[in-house]
Each structure stands twice: as C-alpha cells, then as structure tokens.
Amino acid sequence: MLLWHGAPGSPDAQYGNMEVDGLGYAPCVTSARELAASGWERAHEVVGGRDVAGALYPGRWGLWLNPHAPGGGVGVPWPDLRRIAAGLDRLPAGPLRLSEPAIEVPQFYALLTQNAHRTPVVRALRRAWVQPAVGAPYLAIGLDLYDEGPQALDAVQRMMRQSLGVLPDGLPVQTVSLADGYDPVALWMRAGARPFFDREGYGAGGPPPAAPAGYGYPPPHGMQPGAAPR
Structure with a gap:
C-alpha cells in the first residue's frame, strides 16, 4: 500500500487516494517490481489482501491495483472488498x-x-x-x-x-x-x-388486513387470511 503520509505502522499513517467516476480508491502496487516501476518515492507498507479489504470498505473506499501500469491498472470497488473481507464463499459475486x-x-x-x-x-x-x-x-x-x-x-x-x-x-x-x-x-x-x-x-391488534395489489404484495388470487397453504 502506498502511504501518502506517515510511516508504516505509525498512528498517523495514511494511504494515498484517488477518484475514478466519482468513487474513491486507495492506490496500491502488487509487487516490489511494480513498486519500482511506479516511481513512488514516499513510504509504503506490505498488507495482506483481506486485511486491507477490511480496512477500506467500511469507509466505502475501493482498491486500485497498479495505477501506473499501461491502461491505468484495475479497480476493485468497495462492495467487492467487503466480499473479500467477509469471505468469497459467503457473499454473492458482484456486480449484482x-x-x-x-x-x-x-x-x-x-x-x-x-x-x-x-x-x-x-x-x-x-x-x-x-x-x-x-x-x-x-x-x-x-x-x-x-x-x-x-x-x-x-x-x-x-x-x-x-x-x-x-x-x-x-x-x-x-x-x-x-x-x-x-x-x-x-x-x-x-x-x-x-x-x-x-x-x-x-395498526395495533388483530390479524393483518388483506394487502392491496401492487408492488411487493401477493396478487389478489393468492392465499387469503386464515386459509391453509397448498
């Protein structure tokens, strides 16, 4: 991770940030080779993928990989970071x-x-x-x-x-x-x-009345209150 301010592990350390299409991302590089190619002259720290995902998504920050690369690198939006932090097998793959x-x-x-x-x-x-x-x-x-x-x-x-x-x-x-x-x-x-x-x-008390037809309600021919399902 590229640090805009502070040193690795220090309380005042801050990641760099960038904006793409109105969304915020923290830039990073994926290897020592990419770090050298990026020309980054400030500090950096090595962080595991799940750890950085858990740190970024609560603030709705995504992660941008190798922004210096030809084509501008690849962005990972914060909902996908949330999925990485929680476990890829626990949440559906986006975009949904x-x-x-x-x-x-x-x-x-x-x-x-x-x-x-x-x-x-x-x-x-x-x-x-x-x-x-x-x-x-x-x-x-x-x-x-x-x-x-x-x-x-x-x-x-x-x-x-x-x-x-x-x-x-x-x-x-x-x-x-x-x-x-x-x-x-x-x-x-x-x-x-x-x-x-x-x-x-x-309202208070009694069974719910029949819901009117419309978005989010069962159609009128559905089961009526008190009927047994079939």
Whole structure:
C-alpha cells in the first residue's frame, strides 16, 4: 500500500487516494517490481489482501491495483472488498443485477406474511431478485427487525423454516438484514422495494388486513387470511 503520509505502522499513517467516476480508491502496487516501476518515492507498507479489504470498505473506499501500469491498472470497488473481507464463499459475486421478483410464489409470500405476523421481532419484510455475476440467481428476503439479538435471530430462522416448505423445488432463497448499511441488496431494497409485510402499517391488534395489489404484495388470487397453504 502506498502511504501518502506517515510511516508504516505509525498512528498517523495514511494511504494515498484517488477518484475514478466519482468513487474513491486507495492506490496500491502488487509487487516490489511494480513498486519500482511506479516511481513512488514516499513510504509504503506490505498488507495482506483481506486485511486491507477490511480496512477500506467500511469507509466505502475501493482498491486500485497498479495505477501506473499501461491502461491505468484495475479497480476493485468497495462492495467487492467487503466480499473479500467477509469471505468469497459467503457473499454473492458482484456486480449484482437487482430487480423486483418476476417469479410467482404467492403461497410462499402469504405464508411468510402470516408467520411474520406471529413473530413479534419482525417489523417489515421486503424482497428482491438477485442475479450475481457468478452463480445462480436467487430470491432475497429483506428482514427489518426490532432486535437482532440471538433470541430474535432464532425466532426469525424458525419463521423462515416454517415458510420455505411451500416453495417450488430448486428455488434458492436467502435472507439479508436491512440494517446492514454495506450490503448492496439491503441498500437496494431500502431505496426501492415496498414492504410486502409491514407490522406498523397494520395498526395495533388483530390479524393483518388483506394487502392491496401492487408492488411487493401477493396478487389478489393468492392465499387469503386464515386459509391453509397448498
């Protein structure tokens, strides 16, 4: 990593920075040979990939590899650094294509809505169709919770298990916390997906009324309140 200020390991050390298309990146070189070729005359420090990813992405800084190279090098946006920091097998590969789900699974949404109403920790639920750059697309359920403690998460996992049985075979579903300010799926849902379950929208007491047709709601021919799923 190229240091603009300070010495390696010092409290006042600061990485260099650059802006590309309105996004911030910290420049780096990938080897001693590239460091010599870059002509960098200030200090530098050697940092592992996961360590630097974990240091940069919380500030929404990306990493730019070998900016001196022919063609200008290669940039790694901060969402991809987040994936590196968390583990490549734990988060979907970006860039992600996000949209409203087109697949019709009204029984699942209706049953999940009923189970969410019985799970007091759930404030609201949203949904999205996620197509990673690598791997199969999946249905994402966004969880807006009053509490994210261990007991609350156990209740949410139980709610999901009770609802997944009505899904068609082979349809993958993942959950995402809407409180995660770095998850691109959560950010998209909060900005553009209407809740299909909203506890506070129902008012106090009694079962939820039938939801009007529209974005984020099961179609009118879906399961009605009190009906058993099939």
